[in-house]
Amino acid sequence: MAAPWRVAVVGGGIAGLAAAVRLRDRAPAGTEITVYEQSGALGGKLRxxxxxxxxxxxxxxxxxxxxxxxxxSAAVALVRRxxxxxxxxxxxxGQAALAVDGGLRPIPGGTLVGVPGDLAAVATVARPATDADRDAGRPLLGPDDDVAVGALVRARLGDEVVDRLVDPMLGGVYAGRADNLSLNTTMPALARAARVEHTLVGAVRAAQAAAPRAPGAPVFGTLAGGLGTLVEAAATASGATIRRDAAVRELIPTGAGWRLTVGPTRDVEHVDVDAVVLAVPARPAARLLAGVAPEVAAAVGGLDYxxxxxxxxxxxxxxxxxxxxxxxxxxxxxxxxxxxxxxxxxxxxxxxxxxxxxxxxxxxxxxxxxxxxxxxxxxxxxxxxxxxxxxxxxxxxxxxxxxxxxxxxPQYAPGHLDRVASARAALRAGHPTLALAGAAYDGVGIPVCVRSGATAADEIITALGGSGT
Ligand SMILES: Cc1cc2nc3c(=O)[nH]c(=O)nc-3n(C[C@H](O)[C@H](O)[C@H](O)COP(=O)(O)OP(=O)(O)OC[C@H]3O[C@@H](n4cnc5c(N)ncnc54)[C@H](O)[C@@H]3O)c2cc1C
CATH class of the missing domain: 3.90.660.20 (Protoporphyrinogen oxidase, mitochondrial; domain 2)
Structure with missing residues (x-):
């Protein structure tokens, strides 16, 4: 379509900001990008x-x-950009501990979010079941299976490994329980390996071997001065118009694009745009999608937090x-x-x-x-x-x-990624200029949210007829 494009990014968290930067980098020059953030500050969970x-x-x-x-990671790529x-x-x-039995014990190394590739290595904290992780002559998971992390690990390595190791490690990230969280979403590398390997220990080793870490390479990073620096720099680099205290309350498809209802009812504003990146948590996303694609809204809104x-x-x-x-x-x-x-x-x-x-x-x-x-x-x-x-x-x-x-x-239940894939496919078919991004969909970590924002921007560019490069 003819430039200048007008693209609205709804949600000024890191996913929305990453989308805005990507749009600036890849959409045609002159594209008007506006970020609508309902609160008074950008960054969402980065504060x-x-x-x-x-x-x-x-x-x-x-x-x-x-x-x-x-x-x-996509976060490092954004930081570099x-x-x-x-x-x-x-x-x-880097060494952290587990508070068990009233004291602190070092978290054993060499696990994948607490799931051991070497049973002896976790003996200081938990006694794994030794006889359950047997090779039954087939992969642990079928090609389309998803399971709760807790169910898989309990069955293969016993309760102690889950309760004393995996559950606190997953809980440290999700504040949720291993028995409820999807393996595919929270531990994708292990899920991939489990579709090939016949034992859980074998799957952990295979996942680790597939992405070997250079000895001494740091696992985590942050920014001196705080992650607020990342938020500010992304907002600036996007060249977007930033609208704070600007909740988007309604999305109406207009045929040519979208009409947004922005702001409080007493001072309502209508804005017409060609495309929308929806980068808000599941509940506000479901509210905005309800009048657009009710089945997508229901699927998205089912995510618990x-x-x-x-x-x-x-x-x-x-x-x-x-x-x-x-x-x-x-x-x-x-x-x-x-x-x-x-x-x-x-x-x-x-x-x-x-x-x-x-x-x-x-x-x-x-x-x-x-x-x-x-x-x-x-x-x-x-x-x-x-x-x-x-x-x-x-x-x-x-x-x-x-x-x-x-x-x-987000508490990603088993099957989450399939539900997201169906929701996205339905939107792509019916409303290709509306793309979903953020922690409600692809995973919770900052890098995953950055990548999902960038991917949503690419989808919009493709839908509007740009090259996406
Ligand atoms: C306490 C905590 C600690 C965490 N620690 C880490 C960590 O150390 N490392 C890590 O990788 N991840 C961490 N995470 C996860 C990560 O921070 C988040 O998953 C990620 O920042 C989510 O980004 P997002 O852009 O998808 O959503 P959000 O950050 O939720 O941003 C969405 C934005 O949309 C806005 N919004 C909502 N509705 C509307 C509307 N109708 N109109 C306009 N705007 C709207 C919201 O105000 C918000 O600013 C942590 C999360 C939490 C809660």
Missing amino acids: TGELAGQAVEFGAESFLMRDPAGGE LGLADRVVHPTV ASVALVTLALPEPALPALSGFLVPATEGLLIKASTFFTTKWGHLRRPDGLALVRASVGRYGDEAQLQRPDEDLAATVHRELSAVLGTPLPAPVAAHVQRWGGSL
Whole structure:
């Protein structure tokens, strides 16, 4: 179609911003890109704040450096594209622990999100079943199968490996339970290997061999100055018009494109565009899709979310072990599900005055009632539980911050990726100038969200008749 194209990106999280950058890079010159963000700030779950005079993440903290399929992750590629590569920093302390049986034990290395490729390596934390992971003469999974991670690992390696290792590691990311989460979505490399290998241990080894990690190569990175830098740089590089406090309330297909209803009812605005990247969580996406493609809306809206709160304490010279933090299995009965010793883990955050920033994540899927407690109560409980896990009373915090993330972490049930593929196929057939992006679809991590934003932008470019290159 004739330029200039007008493209709306709905949602100013990292997926929407990555889409906007890709559109700027690949759509014809002069394309008008507008990012609509309902809140007053861009970034979504990326939110850099400040505590005790220190920039600190109140949302996502870091990104994977490598793509699970090999090569650099999409987050690293975006960082490089934005000229921020020299700001990437890596953890100075990588070893984390598990809080089990009232103490801290180092998380065994060499696992895939806790699933061992060597049973002896996890013996310090869990006793795997030794006789269940037998070769039955066929691959663990059929070509179209998906299962809950917990179901597969329990059947092959027993309950302890799930409850004491896999569940806390998945819970650290999803605040959900291994028994509910889709293998295909949360552990795609293992799922691929499980379609070939006949044992789970064999599948872990095959997945690891398929994407070997260079010895010493850092797994995680973040940006000195905070991930807010990434958000700002992406917004700038996209050259998009950024509309904050601008909720999109309705999407109406017009034949030639889309009419957006933007803003509050008392001050409503209608905007006509040629194409839309919808980069919002599942519930708002389903609301916007309801009048466009009801079956797609129903499929998208069926995704459930967990809520968490992040409690950050500034502690004067506490005695902390040389660990990046710890994870807590649900079986331990603590409110804390994970804790990060920010100023130990990240050298660039260390302070000459010895003030330590410790963050704890509280809240698990299905246990939202705990998050109803007031901020002071959550902070006091975190302080008490940290002292108990560390086995030493911690000094009183000089500052504390509680960030609540209600309904923020997708709980991908088995079959999720198939439902997403069907939803996208239906949209492509009926409304090719509307593309879906973000954590509701392809996975939760920043790199996956970046890639899904870029892919959505490519789809729009193709649909509008551009080259996409
Ligand atoms: C507490 C927490 C910690 C995390 N830590 C990490 C981590 O360390 N590493 C990692 O890789 N991942 C982490 N994640 C996951 C990752 O941050 C998210 O999955 C990712 O940032 C989601 O990006 P997104 O753009 O898909 O969605 P979001 O960040 O949710 O952005 C969507 C945006 O859309 C806006 N919006 C919604 N409805 C409308 C509307 N109608 N109109 C306009 N705008 C609308 C929202 O306000 C929001 O800004 C974490 C997530 C959470 C919750």
